[in-house]
Amino acid sequence: MIRLLLLLLLALPMAVRAAPAPVPVAAAADLRLALPPLVRAHQRASGAVFQLSFGSSGQMVQQALNGAPFQLLLLADASHADRLAAGVPGTERRPYALGRLALVATRASGITDLASLKAAIRAGRIRHLAIANPAHAPYGVAARAVLTGLGVADRAPLVLGENVAQALSFVASGAAEAGLVALPLALAASGQSTAPLARAAGGGLLVVPVPPALHPPLVQTLVLMPGASPGARGLAAQLTGPQGRAALRAAGFGLP
Structure with missing residues (x-):
């Protein structure tokens, strides 16, 4: 032994x-x-x-x-x-x-597309819009470009995530009414993605793909x-x- x-x-x-x-x-x-x-x-x-x-x-x-x-x-x-x-x-x-960038919003926010997001920001009906920090996150740079194109970059009540996944978590948790985040993660959070493991994130969010022409590639x-x-x-x-x-x-x- x-x-x-x-x-x-x-x-x-x-x-x-x-x-x-x-x-x-x-x-x-x-x-x-x-x-x-x-x-x-x-x-x-x-x-x-x-x-x-x-x-x-x-x-x-x-x-x-x-x-x-x-x-x-x-x-x-x-x-x-x-x-x-x-x-x-x-x-x-x-x-x-x-x-790919996406607009993601809670069902209760009333935001259904970029036009309604623009209207909500201009009317002050949205308290928090989540994006990744443009200082170091490419999706944040893309999101800011979309807001600039909508003419509301200076009025959007931004809450910044350290990365695009954290920005999405703000919307999924209800801390923000809407966000501009990565489409693959947004589809996963809404249960719409066909990617492996995506459906585990749950549902309840509205996801609208953002046309790529609205932001730098x-x-x-x-x-x-x-x-x-x-x-x-x-x-x-x-x-x-x-x-x-x-x-x-x-x-x-x-x-x-």
């Missing part, structure tokens, strides 16, 4: 060393529902293990510039990918999706950092391949 225990103890460090190290991946908050099923499928097929972090693109790029060990970043627009590439030579960039761009592992490269290939594109389209993203 003692001999068996000694053999097990000797074998333990070998087992620990054999376990693959997780690949750190930073992802835009609009991928919070669509990405995990793709990652799980890729893990089963490849044996790689991934550690996902979700947040605003600007914050994640700043973390990478400050030395965070991300191997792959899935950003919500191209400008943040360009900023990262300017600060870290040797990165690889490619588009993987087109972000959200060319969602991935960045492979210098020395990215085969696991990171494999996940990037999976995301931009047929299965990844089909899953992103089903979730509500456009395709580049």
Whole structure:
């Protein structure tokens, strides 16, 4: 018995060393529902293990510039990918999706489209309109462009989320009557999405897609950092391949 225990103890460090190290991946908050099923499928097929972090693109790029060990970043627009590439030579960039914006509103708000949102803001009938913080979130920049086009950017009673997922949570919880957020997350919250796991978020929200022509394009761009592992490269290939594109389209993203 003692001999068996000694053999097990000797074998333990070998087992620990054999376990693959997780690949750190930073992802835009609009991928919070669509990405995990793709990652799980890729893990089963490849044996790689991934550690996902979700947040605003600007914050994640700043973390990478400050030395965070991300191997792959899935950003919500191209400008943040360009900023990262300017600060870290040797990165690889490619588009993987087109972000879509949506108006989301509680049923009680009376807001049914952009015209009624504009009227509610001008009449002072809306107390809180949720968007992601434009200072570091591409969806916040897009939302502000829509409000500018409606002529109500200076009058909108904004409440800012750290990222687009938090902005949506303000509306879903009733803390804001309406918001301009990512279409995939809005569809998930309303139970309208066909993406895996989307229906778990519940319903009760009105979702109206915003025409892409009303805001600068959200060319969602991935960045492979210098020395990215085969696991990171494999996940990037999976995301931009047929299965990844089909899953992103089903979730509500456009395709580049």
